[in-house]
Amino acid sequence: MTSIENIGKYFLMIAEMFRKPTKWSVMKNLIFKDINDLIIGSLGIVAFISFFVGGVITIQTALNISNPLIPKYLVGFATRQSVILEFAPTFTSIIMAGKVGSFITSSIGTMRVTEQIDALEVMGINSLNYLVFPKTVALMFYPFAIAIGMFLGVLGGMAACVFGGYTTLEDYILGIQTDFEGFHMTYSFIKTFVFAFVLATIPSFHGYYMKGGALEVGKASTTAFVWTSVVIILLNYILTDLLLG
Amino acid sequence: MIVVENLHKSFGDVHVLKGISTTFDKGMTNLIIGASGSGKTVFIKCLLGLFQYDEGTISYDGKVFSELSRNERRNLRSEIGMVFQGGALFDSMTILENVMFPLQMFTKMSNSEMEDRADFVLKRVNLPDAHYKMPSEASGGMQKRVAIARGIVNNPKYLFCDEPNSGLDPNTAIVIDNLIQEITDEYQMVTVINSHDMNSVMEIGEKIVFLKNGNKEWEGSKDTIFQTNNDAVTDFVYSSELFKKVRKMYLDENGN
Structure with missing residues (x-):
């Protein structure tokens, strides 16, 4: 019953977020601040993880191709497909649910605990629009981070190939160009936009409606991470079935 | 009213x-x-x-x-202006920004006009030099004054x-x-x-x-709280010995 109530409350929150917008001169600064905190601030970890995971995918694929009849360029092909279709959009989003999601929940939750949200409401400000909308807009730039992740994932694979001696640079480049379908990029970015919305709104929901003190802020962050991850994985399945199935 | x-x-x-x-x-x-x-x-x-x-x-x-x-x-x-128990100051903003906040949200004042108004109310609450401090750097009393300044800056x-x-x-x-x-x-x-x-x-x-x-x-x-015979009020207000003595002195002085 509580879960159904929460789902309803979540959609009401989203509707309320678009009502009575904050003045643009103020909102603009909030959006820039959130782009800096949520996107620019996450580029380092996205780049680091993407580069090394790309390398690991390449090594594992190369080591599992023992049949001499399978062409070596398939290492590059497999790395590209894994990185573009799944790793960059989905698994980076799970990691971001931990980093960005817990940041959003704890910052909004702390504002709830210290009555800063009440202060906004008493002033006649739509606190959901003021707090959640700029984060949602900022995370619409998340696909740029994912695009960088895709590039670095493939680059990491190439570095592993060349420096680890698993295949030649020519084979790897041939592999990443083989049977390239533009729609796979479209599919990947559609997923990324949906995940970005989830990353902004579910942690905000858990922070905004939390009750209690500092301990509950921590608990809300954990709950937000779990639910954001669950929803991302479920949506990943649904979108994949709809778009590629 | x-x-x-x-x-x-x-x-x-x-x-x-x-x-x-x-x-x-x-x-x-x-x-x-x-x-x-x-x-x-x-x-x-x-x-x-x-x-x-x-x-x-x-x-x-x-x-x-x-x-x-x-x-x-x-x-x-x-x-409406509101002073919360804990101040409820926005901790990501300086004291000046906190006080300017209602003006940014509800007026069409220029930045310099807002700063002048915020400066005026901060001086009114006896905080002439705290503009660029963060709320976490201010004492409890200062935070309450900032909250009062923010509460009145918009002439509520x-x-x-x-x-x-x-x-x-x-x-x-x-x-x-x-x-x-x-x-x-x-x-x-x-x-x-x-x-x-x-x-x-x-x-x-x-x-x-x-x-x-x-x-x-x-x-x-x-004034009337000294004279009330309501037991619930007197039990609550004059619960300490000091206040009991104060009340007795007041009533003696006023011939009650």
């Missing part, structure tokens, strides 16, 4: 406010007092519209709050204060009380203060509403 009539509020089976009726006048410091759990905070949150009440009416200068549209409520709230018609001197030393508490009273008189606001500090009651209680178990048990002023 704020008029409250027959206000009821329950949380599940717990009936917290049981038909409270009172008025809060302009230019006066109105105190709501009562023991912990008496319903003071729920009452003030109902007045602010943070809690939806079950029955009764609250009207602000003739405008009945429950009959207002969502936008009208938000417009009314822009005429109504000022609400939730235990404005809790956690402050007696001297600072009196300074804050006097500041609120001076500002109320100067700006002719309706000021409603939620307190259980007896010094505040004696110092600035131009009107006092005493709540007990969700009922309005007594209503009067700092």
Whole structure:
């Protein structure tokens, strides 16, 4: 019953977020601040993880191709497909649910605990629009981070190939160009936009409606991470079935 | 003027406010007092519209709050200043930015005009040099003053204060009380203060509403509270030996 109530409350929150917008001169600064905190601030970890995971995918694929009849360029092909279709959009989003999601929940939750949200409401400000909308807009730039992740994932694979001696640079480049379908990029970015919305709104929901003190802020962050991850994985399945199935 | 009539509020089976009726006048410091759990905070949150009440009416200068549209409520709230118990300052902003915040949201002032106005109110609350400090760098008393400055920067018609001197030393508490009273008189606001500090009651209680178990048990002023024979009030207000002696001296002096 509580879960159904929460789902309803979540959609009401989203509707309320678009009502009575904050003045643009103020909102603009909030959006820039959130782009800096949520996107620019996450580029380092996205780049680091993407580069090394790309390398690991390449090594594992190369080591599992023992049949001499399978062409070596398939290492590059497999790395590209894994990185573009799944790793960059989905698994980076799970990691971001931990980093960005817990940041959003704890910052909004702390504002709830210290009555800063009440202060906004008493002033006649739509606190959901003021707090959640700029984060949602900022995370619409998340696909740029994912695009960088895709590039670095493939680059990491190439570095592993060349420096680890698993295949030649020519084979790897041939592999990443083989049977390239533009729609796979479209599919990947559609997923990324949906995940970005989830990353902004579910942690905000858990922070905004939390009750209690500092301990509950921590608990809300954990709950937000779990639910954001669950929803991302479920949506990943649904979108994949709809778009590629 | 704020008029409250027959206000009821329950949380599940717990009936917290049981038909409270009172008025809060302009230019006066109105105190709501009562023991912990008496319903003071729920009452003030109902007045602010943070809690939806079950029955009764609250009207602000003739405008009945429950009959207002969502936008009208938000417009009314822009005429309200609030000093929260913990200050509720935005911790990502400097003190100057905190005070300028209501102006940024509700006026078309230029940046320099907003800074001038914020500077004026910060000086009014005796904080001329704290503009660029973060709230975490300010003491409790300073945070309360900043909250008062933010509350009055937009020239509100109504000022609400939730235990404005809790956690402050007696001297600072009196300074804050006097500041609120001076500002109320100067700006002719309706000021409603939620307190259980007896010094505040004696110092600035131009009107006092005493709540007990969700009922309005007594209503009067700092002068009439000495003369009341209401046991619930005297037990609460004169619970310490010091206040008992003060009351006895007052009654002896006034021939009662």
